[in-house]
Amino acid sequence: MDQTIVEIKKMNYKFGSTLALSDISLEIKKGDFLAIIGQNGSGKTTLLKLILGLYESEKSQISLFGENLTEFNSWNKIGYVPQKAIHFENNFPATVEEVVEMGLLSGKKNPKIITKEDRVKIANALKEVDMLKYKNRRIGNLSGGQQQRVLIAKALVSHPEILFLDEPTTGVDTETQCKFYELLKNLNSKGITIVLISHDIGRITKYVTKIASLNQRLEFYGSHEEFCAWDKKHSHAKSHTHNLCPNL
Amino acid sequence: MIFEALQYGFMQKALLTGLVTGISCSLLGVFLILRKHALIGDGISHISFGGVAAGILFGIMPFVGALVFSIIGALVINNLREKGKLHGDASIGIVSHSALGLGIFIASIAGGFNVDILSYLFGSILAIASEEVILSSILALVVILFIVVFYHDLFYMTFDEESAKVSGISVSKLNIAMVILTAITVVSSMRVVGLMLASAFIILPASSALQLKMGFKKTLIYSGLISAFSVTLGLILSYNYNWAPSGTIILINTLVFISTYFISRINSPE
Numbered sequence: 282m283d284q285t286i287v288e289i290k291k292m293n294y295k296f297g298s299t300l301a302l303s304d305i306s307l308e309i310k311k312g313d314f315l316a317i318i319g320q321n322g323s324g325k326t327t328l329l330k331l332i333l334g335l336y337e338s339e340k341s342q343i344s345l346f347g348e349n350l351t352e353f354n355s356w357n358k359i360g361y362v363p364q365k366a367i368h369f370e371n372n373f374p375a376t377v378e379e380v381v382e383m384g385l386l387s388g389k390k391n392p393k394i395i396t397k398e399d400r401v402k403i404a405n406a407l408k409e410v411d412m413l414k415y416k417n418r419r420i421g422n423l424s425g426g427q428q429q430r431v432l433i434a435k436a437l438v439s440h441p442e443i444l445f446l447d448e449p450t451t452g453v454d455t456e457t458q459c460k461f462y463e464l465l466k467n468l469n470s471k472g473i474t475i476v477l478i479s480h481d482i483g484r485i486t487k488y489v490t491k492i493a494s495l496n497q498r499l500e501f502y503g504s505h506e507e508f509c510a511w512d513k514k515h516s517h518a519k520s521h522t523h524n525l526c527p528n529l
Numbered sequence: 530m531i532f533e534a535l536q537y538g539f540m541q542k543a544l545l546t547g548l549v550t551g552i553s554c555s556l557l558g559v560f561l562i563l564r565k566h567a568l569i570g571d572g573i574s575h576i577s578f579g580g581v582a583a584g585i586l587f588g589i590m591p592f593v594g595a596l597v598f599s600i601i602g603a604l605v606i607n608n609l610r611e612k613g614k615l616h617g618d619a620s621i622g623i624v625s626h627s628a629l630g631l632g633i634f635i636a637s638i639a640g641g642f643n644v645d646i647l648s649y650l651f652g653s654i655l656a657i658a659s660e661e662v663i664l665s666s667i668l669a670l671v672v673i674l675f676i677v678v679f680y681h682d683l684f685y686m687t688f689d690e691e692s693a694k695v696s697g698i699s700v701s702k703l704n705i706a707m708v709i710l711t712a713i714t715v716v717s718s719m720r721v722v723g724l725m726l727a728s729a730f731i732i733l734p735a736s737s738a739l740q741l742k743m744g745f746k747k748t749l750i751y752s753g754l755i756s757a758f759s760v761t762l763g764l765i766l767s768y769n770y771n772w773a774p775s776g777t778i779i780l781i782n783t784l785v786f787i788s789t790y791f792i793s794r795i796n797s798p799e
Contacts, residue, residue: 333695347622356697363691375688377746383685387696393681419742 283310285444292342301327303498314469315476319495325478345374357387358437360444371421377431379414384438428459443474534768542662547760548665550718553669554678555756557714558735563687568622570724571728572625573715573723576602581599586639607708652723652775668717672710722775733782
């Protein structure tokens with residue numbers, strides 16, 4: 282049986298008195314390439330932040346790798362790439378190597394030492410995303426697509442089992458987006474579970490294995506094919522579906 | 530010139546205290562500027578003034594009064610910022626000006642401003658007492674040690690607080706530690722450059738180093754070197770020309786900043 286990596290049971294979440302998520306239940310299995318889709322304000326990022334413990338809720342409803350979120354501390358199993366737009370300023374004084382180094386801190390005790398083995402891991406992660414030659418450049422001097430690759434390398438360097446990406450291609454040109462999704466497909470084929478948040482995932486239909494459609498509630502959760510069939514019956518008010526199911 | 534000056538005990542004490550406190554301020558400054566908390570040093574300086582005045586009034590060491598006031602004030606600022614939902618730097622303004630008002634009130638009760646208070650406001654590194662050398666140096670060394678030990682966590686938190694949390698770093702505890710460290714650095718530099726200029730001691734060397742557009746570790750190292758250079762040259766010049774050491778040190782820091790600013794613009798005009 283496939284290992285369940287993330288399990289959410291009947292979760293609700295409110296911002297003050299405003300309901301953001303209602304009755305969410307879903308399981309993410311090892312090897313999944315899941316796209317969480319929905320309009321702006323549908324609760325996608327809120328769901329992700331709840332899974333990652335960035336928002337506090339009734340955490341007993343979420344478990345990671347079979348452990349309750351409140352007890353979970355194997356954060357090195359998790360890679361996270363936040364929205365680039367809110368990530369850092371372009372003049373931030375950090376080299377590519379220093380940025381990827383941060384991905385190795387989870388699990389180390391202070392004072393955290395970067396060993397020679399760690400340097401090899403950093404080089405390998407940068408090689409995997411084809412950015413090794415830029416390791417001494419300041420991250421702000423790279424293009425948007427290159428910066429995203431560096432952030433992926435940072436998320437990959439600790440060999441995570443699951444990678445969460447929050448709207449990773451915002452502000453990135455079309456060609457770079459396609460290359461980026463090829464990279465994700467390649468990582469998924471190596472066994473890394475991928476959870477991608479997007480409000481427009483038209484270009485990644487051929488890569489994802491599962492889709493979760495969110496609108497405060499989980500409207501749909503299943504394979505891409507099942508989603509297209511489901512969408513035929515519920516075609517009203519689904520502006521994103523022409524991208525996901527081009528034959529409809 | 531420096532060797533001649535260093536024959537005197539007061540200059541040895543001044544250089545030692547100036548270097549240690551200058552380096553601690555400049556290292557912390559890099560983190561504070563990048564986290565957009567640069568002016569918290571200024572706010573804590575005002576709070577410390579209240580502590581100095583209270584110390585003088587109640588007959589305890591002003592240094593201790595400033596330390597207690599500034600740490601409590603820094604924690605209140607942090608709490609208001611995180612839980613009080615105040616806009617921008619309003620929490621700094623509210624707490625620091627309240628403490629400053631208290632300081633002025635206490636000073637007036639104590640019989641008006643006197644030489645003691647002015648020496649804390651504008652620094653008096655050449656007249657620093659041995660116990661203040663020891664206290665300032667210990668406090669500054671604690672800050673430097675903390676930054677060395679928690680370097681990677683602080684760097685990650687500065688780069689991206691959210692991702693740092695996901696990697697298991699206790700960001701809220703580090704935030705508290707940062708404001709306490711800022712309070713300590715302000716108080717430790719109080720006798721070197723004075724409360725009026727303590728914030729500049731934090732901001733200027735770090736800003737100069739940031740103009741050089743290097744990686745993070747190198748930026749920290751250069752920030753420390755710039756501060757050490759400014760303190761040393763400032764003390765030598767003030768000794769030789771009988772200038773005020775605090776003002777001289779800060780003006781040298783300003784000149785270094787102007788130089789690095791233009792060097793940076795020449796190297797990358799856009």
